[in-house]
Amino acid sequence: MGAEIGATTSLFPFNRRMVDYLNATKRSEIAQYAQRFSHNLKADEGCEYDQNIEINLSELEPHFNGPFTPDLATPLSKEIVYTFAEEVKKNNWPQELKVTLIGSCTNSSYEDMSRSASIAHEATEHGLSVKSKFAITPGSEQVRATIERDGQIGAFEEVGGLVLANACGPCIGQWDRKDVKKGEVNSIITSYNRNFTGRNDANPATHAFIASPDIVTAMAFAGDLTFNPVSDTLIDRASVLVVVDPKSDRLQLLHPFTAWNGETHSDVKVNSI
Template sequence: MVFDLDMIQRVYSQYPKRIAAARAVMNKPLTLSEKILYAHLWDGEAQSAFERGKSYVDFAPDRVAMQDATAQMALLQFMQAGKKRVAVPSTVHADHLIQARVGASKDLQDSLNQNNEVFNFLASISNKYGIGFWKPGAGIIHQVVLENYAFPGGLMIGTDSHTVNAGGLGMIAIGVGGADAVDVMAGMAWELKFPKLIGVRLTGKLNGWTSAKDVILKVADILTVKGGTGYIVEYFGEGAKSLSCTGKGTICNMGAEIGATTSTFGYDESMRRYLNATGRKDVVAAADAIAEHLTGDPEVYANPKDYFDQLIEINLSELEPHINGPFTPDRGTPVSKMRQEAVENGWPTKVEWGLIGSCTNSSYEDLARAASIVQQAVSHGVVPKAEFGINPGSEQVRYTAERDGILSDFEKMGTKIFTNACGP
C-alpha cells in the first residue's frame, strides 16, 4: 500500500526548480545531502548559500514519526495548538512500551494490561488529528517506516534517535525532541544548523559472512562515538550500490552510535527492488522520473575530497566481520583477532544472551541470514550454550519469516520468539 503518494509527487514536482536554484547560488556540483536539504527549504527556492556547520536554516519536513514513549508529551502539547489536523503526514508507533520477557503472546498481553491507558490515549488522539496509529505488535517504528513511508529524497523527523534508519531508502531522516515534532505538526518551520558532510566511498563487494552491519562497525571504529556529531554521513560508490536496501538501513540506523545528524544513500536499483517488493511501484515511477536529483552529482563522487569535509574509504572485498565492544560501541575488532584481543585485555568471553532484533537487526534479511546457521546447527545436533532470542521488526517480517519456515527453524534451536517490538 502506498501512503501519501500525493505528497511524494508534490515534493518531487518541486525538485527540479529547487535544485536549479541551489546550483545557481552555490555555483558547484551538489552532494545528495545538499540536494535534499535545499529542496526542503521553508522559504522555497534558495536565495543564498548556507555555510556548513554555521548557518541556522529553516526547513519544511515531509513527515513526522513518533514512538509511544515520546509521543505522549508531544501529543499533549499538540492538543494545545488549536489545530484540527496535523499539517504534515504523521504517525505514532506503539513499540517501546513492550518488554520482552517470556514470548510474543504473553509479553504483548502484559504490555496491553500495563499500558492500556497510554495506548488508548495515543490511538484516540491520533484518530482525532489525522495521525496514523500503529498498534502494539505491529512492529518497530523504523522498520514500519521503511516498509511503508520512507521515500528517496524525502525529509523526515522523528522522536527517536534511530529515525535515521530511513536513510537506507534515500531519505534525510533526523531524530528530534518532541517539541520539534509538535512545531512541524502544527505547520511551523523546523530549524537545523546546516550539517557538515562526511563522505564514505564503498568499493568492492561484501563476501563470506561479512554483512552490511560490518560497514558501520568499521566506520564507528574510525570515527568514534562522537566523530559524526554535526555531520551527515553520505555513502556512495559501487560498493554502496551492491548493498540491499535493508542493509543500507542498518548502516544508517547505527549512524546514531557515532553521533551523526543522519546518514543516507543515493537512489539505486536496490531501492527500486525494495519499493516494488513492498507494494510501492508508483513511488518507483515517481522517483525514476527525477532520478538524477536523488543522488549526488557525478563530479562529487569522482572527486569527493573537493566536496566533503571528511572522506572515508572502505573496500568491502577486504572488510572482515567485526565485533564492536565491550564497554563502548566504537571499539571495533575483526572476528579473526577477537580471541587474541579478549585474552590480552581480560575481556569477558562468556556469552549469556544472543539477540537478533531491535530496529538495527530485525529485517527479513537479518533473520534469514541467521536461520541458515541455525539450520546447520540443528542438523548436526548442536546444543546452544547461551539463551537466544529474536524479535521481528514488523508484522510483515514476522509473517514472511513464519511462511518461509524461518521461525520454526529458530524454535527447533530453543529460540525465544518475542513480539514485533523495539527489544528487551
C-alpha cells in the same frame, strides 16, 4: 552509525533496486514519488568531500564492537594488536555469553534472518542446540510473517531460540530480563545498532557487544565470547559404540535388513500357524 561520528545526515543514493524493493513490499506509490525526485536523492554532480573512505567488502573480516560503545571495533581473528579472544582475556571481559540476540530494525531483513536460520538448521542436523539464551526480534510484521511462512522461525525454535514480538524490544531497553540481577557482571552479544551502557537491559554491568546476525547466531551455540566461528569448531552429538559379547545368550546386535531390490511380489501365499 553516522550519529556516533557526528553526522547530521546520511544518504544512500536512490537507485533502481530501491524501486524494486518498494514495489515488492507493496509501496509502489512511494517508489513512483521517489522516482520523480530521484535527482535530489543522490550526490550533486562534481561534488567534493573532505574525505573519501573506500572499503573493500571482500577483504573485510567479521568484527566485534564493544563493550559499552559501537565504535570500539576488534577483528575476529586478524591480528593487528590483539585478536578478539585475546582482548577478552586481556580486559577481563566476562567470557561466558549469557544471551545472544538478533534482529531489530537494523539487522532483521529477510536475507539476514535466512542466513541465521541456515546456521541454525545446520546446527540441528549436527545435534546442536544453543548454549546461550537466543532471542530473535523480527523488524516488522512483514518480516515476521514471511519467515514464519518459509520456515525460518521453526529453525530458530528447533535449536532453542525464542522469537519475540516484531518491535524494538531489547534494542531500546524493552527487555524484562530475569536471568541476571542488576549490577551482575555479564556479557551479551547482539546484532542491534547500539550498545551503550545499560541500553539493552538497564544493567550498567552488562558488557554488550555487537556483531552481524550470522556471527551472533554462531556464538549462541558456543556460549563463549572467545569462540571464533571462522576457525574454531564445536563438538556435535557424540557417537556411542555399543559392545555386546558375541557369546551372550541374552543380548544380540541387530543387523539391517537387505535393501529392497525394487521388485513388488504378487500371489504371495500366507501360511497359517
